[in-house]
Each structure stands twice: as C-alpha cells, then as structure tokens.
Amino acid sequence: MRLAYHRPSLSLLFPIFHANPKRSISNFSVSLLPTSPKPQIPLFLRPPTYSSTISELRKWRKWAKTLASSVGSKFSESDNGPDSTLLLRELNWLVEDAVETHHLLSSHGEDDVEVKLRLKLEDLYNLWKQRIEDRRPFQYIVGCEHWRDLVLSVEDGVLIPRPETELIVDLVGDAIRENEELKEGLWADLGTGSGAIAIGIGRILRSCGRVVATDLSPVAVAVASYNIQRYNLQDKIGMKLGSWFEPLKDVEGELAGLVSNPPYIPSEDISGLQAEVGKHEPILALDGGASGMDDLLHLCRGAASMLKPGGFFAFETNGEKQCRILVDYMQSETKGSFRDLEIVSDLAGKQRFVTGFRSR
C-alpha cells in the first residue's frame, strides 16, 4: 500500500494529487493518473461560431425580459432570492457574454442583419429557462464570475466567489504593506474553490512570493488550475487536492500567511437558503456543521503551528457571533500564540473577518 506523496518545495508543480486522508488506509487505492475533470470554458471565451438574425435575437430577448419581469418580488419574498431588477441586470450581462456584437441589438438597423453568437439560439432559450424556472445560478449559466478585477471560470461543483470575499485580498495587502517580509513567503489559501483568493493574493506578492491553494473537491482543483493558468500564475500558485492542512504537512511553521473562506453556514440553515445557493452550489463548500464553525475552529487550531512567527491569517465567517467566538477561542485555547487579533467588517457593515498575526 503506497501513498502517493510529493514533497512540496518552492517550485510547486501543478496539478499534484494527494491521497484523500479522510478514507481509511485499507480502502485506499492509488491511481497515478487520476482522471481530472475537464474544466468548462466560460461562455464569453467561446468562439462566436453560431449565428442568428437580429430579429430572432430580439425576439428571444423580449421573451427573456418578459419572463424576468414576471418574477417580480416572488423569489425575494419566498427565499430572499433576486427580484426582477436583478434578473434584468443579469440578462444584460448574459447578452454581453453570449453575443459578439451585442450593441447591434439596440440599433435601429434592418431585421435580417446577422449576429454572431457563442452558443446556439435555442441554448439561449434553454439557459434562461433554467435561470428562472430552476433557479440555476446566473454564474453557472455564463460559466464565469466577475470578482475584483478578475473574471473567473465557475461551474457546477464550485462555490461562486462572493463579493464580500473580495476584501480578503485588501486585508492581505494591508498586512504585507506593514510587514515587508511577508511579501516574499509562502501563502496558503485553504478551500480555494475557484482559486479566487489565491489568484488575488498571487498578484500582489513580490516575484519570489508563492501561494499554495488546496481543496477537497477534484472539480474545484480543475477549475482553480484553469483560472490560475488563464492569469499566467502557474509558476507562482500551486494546487493541492486534500483536506485543510493535510497536504501542507511539510511546510509546517513556514507559512507567511494563511487565508480561508471555509464553509460556515450552520447545517440547519442550508434548507432555508435561496434556491440558487441551496439547490445548486456545492453543499461541501457551505455546510459548516451544527454551529457552522466546525471548519473555522479546525483552522484556528492548526494556524498556530502552520504559521511562521509574524505570519498573518484572515478567515471569513458568517457574521458577528462567529467572529466573537473565534477571537475568544484563539485568545483562550491558544494562549499567546496570536497577537493583534481583529474583527473586520465587510462593506455592508457586517462583522465578517477575523485577522491576526502569529506571535514571535
């Protein structure tokens, strides 16, 4: 019984697959060439090989607009879902991504002018139907999410990066501005999903700074790798398949920084979430156990040993209550390990992040 094991070094190879530690050793089987799921290409990157006439496209848009307007406040009242204003905004963006010369739609030219599409017209009908009737998330429909100054590929099985999480990159930026040596170390983004935070941090570190991103889901690893390559950061950011700190055993005590947006929703809240989230996004990325804090606490326990002295950490939480529990926990259970613990609010004014430094 052999475990495929690769000693990580500063030149992290990608993708590297590790054994899944959650399985017991007797059941474990090694596959040296695991079939990695192929990441889907976002709509806006597909070649415009299909076409339609302007009048047909306008017909579709009119239908789509009517369908979106008919929703009104139905969704928002039932499960805090989107209202027609948001749906119409999404529709505009769908057109932007799907149609090559979308400005022609608003011009007053002839009806039989041809427009190039990145998908079949009938797929446009199907996709929008999925959006409204199945509540399939908009980002899965267009295959991408705009986040900070990036456009990230996302698909079923990967958590869609949230706008709140954009701030983590700013928090890291503040930390490295005050502590120059952190710009050059090894940073870890645990549970990276689409790779959003890893890429955001990768872009602000200096040339010898490195990032290692981990995730339990093979789909996430594939999608994150795709995004890392698109931003040409494959020499700076390495991917690891595995659970939290498991793939990072040999960089224990060496991390300059540790960031994560772990699942933090209490299990009982999952069923009440808006359909786009609860019925379509991976529960693995959302469910944080009974209190919602299972993974956050696990991360706190491990952070002290993983970070080097002076290292920085930032975790995203479900709000004020979780933030306070985390800070109390760190102050009491891991005495003296951390200094400058802070609770930071997001732009909506909710206490969202806990940050701090490993004491020297």
Added chain:
Amino acid sequence: MARAMMQSPLPSPSKPLLLPLYFSPTIATTILVSSTPLRLLLSLHCPSKPNSSFCCHRILPALHSASAFSGALSSSLRSTATAFFSTSDNQLNLGDGSETREWPLQDFYSLRRDVETISERLEEIRASAGLKQLEEDLAGLERAVADSSFWDDRVRAQQTLLTLSDVKDRIKLLTEFKTQAEDAETIVKLTEEMDTIDGALLEEATSIVRELGKSLDRFELTQLLSGPYDKEGAVVYITAGAGGTDAQDWADMLLRMYVRWGEKQQYKTRVVEKSLGEEAGIKSATVEIEGQYAYGYLSGEKGTHRIVRQSPFNAKGLRQTSFSGVEVMPLLPEESTGIEIPEEELDISFSRAGGKGGQNVNKVETAVRITHIPTGVTVRCTEERSQLANKIKALSRLKAKLLVIAEEQRASEIKQIRGDAVKAEWGQQIRNYVFHPYKLVKDVRSGFETSDVVSVMDGELDPFIRAYLKYKYTTTSMPAVGLK
C-alpha cells in the same frame, strides 16, 4: 450642436467658381486685343463642383470656341461677350437650371442687408474672441513645443498639446467664418457691379448666410462654456422624487428626453444603469453622454424638474404634480482627475440588502455607495459586474463631482468645499413642465418658455440650454477658476 464644433461641416466656399466669373467680364472685353488673357481665362476655369450652372454655361462656350482657330475665335468670343452683356440687362434672370427661382429686387436688397448684418456680427465675434491674442498664444505655444525640453514633463506636455490644438481650431474656425462672410459679400458686390441678378448665386449667398448664422450661434455658445470641465462628456443621474408611480414615470420621461437630446447631438449616449419602478417608470437611471461639451451644455440641467399633468395611473385622471431630480457630473478620464482623497474621509458601503450575506446569498448586488464625509457628497455605482469595479467607478465619479462643486464654489481645494452649501443646492426647482390644463415648459432661472411640450420631451432642449447659458453668463461676474 457644438458637438460638431471642431469638425464643423461648413458649406464649402465656391471660390474656384467665383474667380472665373469675376474676371471674365474684363477678360471678355480685352480678348479681342490680345490672346494672352484668353490663356488666362483658360487656366482660371476649373470649377470642381460647379454649383451654378450659369458659370459653366457661360464660360464653356468661350473656352470651346477658344480651341477653334483664331479666325473664328474673336468673332465667337465677341458674340459670347455680347451675349454676356445682353443678359445683364435682364433684371429678372430666370437662370438656367430648374433649381433657381425668381429674384425680385426686394429680395436682393434684404439679402444684402443680411450679409451686412452677419459681417458686422462676425467682426464683433472675432474681436471678442480675441483673435489677435489667440494668434499670439499660438506662436508662444508652438515655440514651447519646439523646445527640446518640452517632453520632460509628460503631463504638462499633454496639456500644452491639447491647448495648442484648441487654439489652432479656434483660429481656423474664425478664419473660415471670415472667408465665408467674404464669399457672401463678394456675391452681393458682384451682383451690384454687374447689374445682373443670378438666382443661383444669390441662393448660394442666402444659404451661406444661413449656415454662417448657425455656426456663429454655436461658436458663441462655446464661448460661454469656459469652465474647466465644460468640454468634457457628461454623466446624468436621474432620480424619481417621492410620489410613487407618477414620479417614477416622470423620471422615465426625463430619461428619454436626455437620451433623445444626446442622440440628436450625435453624442455617444448610453444608459448604463436603470432601476425600474414596481409598476411603471424608473426609480433611478444613469446615462453617460460622451462627446465634447456635453457637460458644458447639460450642467444647467442640475436640479429638480417638476411636472403637472393628468395622472395616467389614476382612474379619475386627477391633476398630479410630481418631481424628479437630475444631477450632472463631468465624465472625466481617470488620469485627469489627479486628486487623491484620503481613505478616512470616505464612507464606502455596499448595498447587500438585508440578510446574512456572504455564502448565504448569491445575488448580483455589487452596488457600491461612497460618501465623502466632510462634504456629504454621495455617489452610487451599480452597473459594473464586480464590487471592486463598482467601487473604482464610484470613486472616479465622486472625484468628478467634488471637482465640479469646488469649481462652482470657487474653492481652490477640495478641503474648502462648504458642505452645507452643497446640500442646499440639490433641492432647487429649475424647470416646470405643465401638460394640463395648458401646455407650457418654463425654465425658472432664465425665464425661457415654450408651449411645444412634445418637442421638449423628445429632446429639443437647445433653446433652454442657450437661454440658461446666457443667463448664467450675465449673472456671474468672475471668470471660472480651475482647480489646481
């Protein structure tokens, strides 16, 4: 309007047309003496686009016969010459083409008056525009550009180049105006001297005068737009006032009015954001109008617009009064703002409507609102696809807004802006639109009014804009101060 200012399609002066005509009488009379003037005549004839069939018709036979042997030459020319002069006796020349009309002497006299008037007006404008000063400025600027250290300061160099091109354009324009006025004067003088009335030529003079009049109107207008941001494009932000669906429908009508105006001016007009009302109309909308002087023209639209009409949403059709607020900011390119606002002075918030946010929610609510705490100025940006992108755009709009307010308050620094004065201005009612029981649109400041409500709502705002600019010009005593 003045969008085409710098590339104003002025009617092409028909200079090549006039020269042969001007010289031909004298040449015709001397032609019998020597053959050299004939060659002169040949070389003069080069009308590229003969507007007047009169000219072509008369000259060509002369040339045609010039190619014949000289024996017949003099006699045919003599006959042409006499033909030339014989027609001059005709006061009512019906012209050759079907496009000319009869020109009674009365009309000629009034045309002559119009030409005199416009020439005088032009001289006034050339004087007040400081043509001499402009030419001196041009020389100075060109010297600066030629200097070897010119590109040492890139930012200043760009500025200087912009100013140079601006001055050049102005001088070119003023010179073109003069040329056109001279063309019209020439036609009039010619007609008097020859004692002949050529319908086609006089038509041309009339159209020159008319076009020149419009160009001068536009030029005067841009002279009034001398604020530091007047040349820029504009961002128009419309908000429905209180009053539910009626106010929201009114805001929608205003949106359409500004979009139509932008399109008519041939500006690139884009509705970048629109927030729909529940039943009808809009709660708010943002329009970006790109093009020269868009901000200068629209800056007077800032304030509250009031409508009085029979409510289409009320079963009884009662008379309703609704309000909507319009804000206008210059569309400044990022590099040109140049001012830095410290983070502590900004209150940035993100409109995640209620709920737990974060992983719990997936809604495209990336709208960002930024408030500048010392002055209370607030901007909101919702149309970009990520929170950071909205934040960047909102910051840029905030800076533009602060710069404008600073300029209006004659503050030389953002720090000096008086916050209380900012708030007071917002609620000012500037224009009333009455649809019922009579039809009237009246601007409260300039007093200009019209009963053609339909045209106004279709974007015909130029008379109001002009009236307001003139009003503003006459009521402000100090020239606008730019921000350092």
